[in-house]
Amino acid sequence: MIKRRTVYKFLLQTLFYSVIFLILLYFFSYLGQGQGDFIYNEF
Known part of the structure; x- marks a missing residue:
């Protein structure tokens, strides 16, 4: 019974x-974080 509860707890946390x-x-x-500027947008 305790082993089954441990497995359920692990699966739910995962x-x-x-x-x-x-x-x-x-x-x-969505925010565009980590995307570099396109080079032609600077001109």
């Missing part, structure tokens, strides 16, 4: 952190 990671990834790609 899912939770994966969702947070995907939200952050989407958020930063």
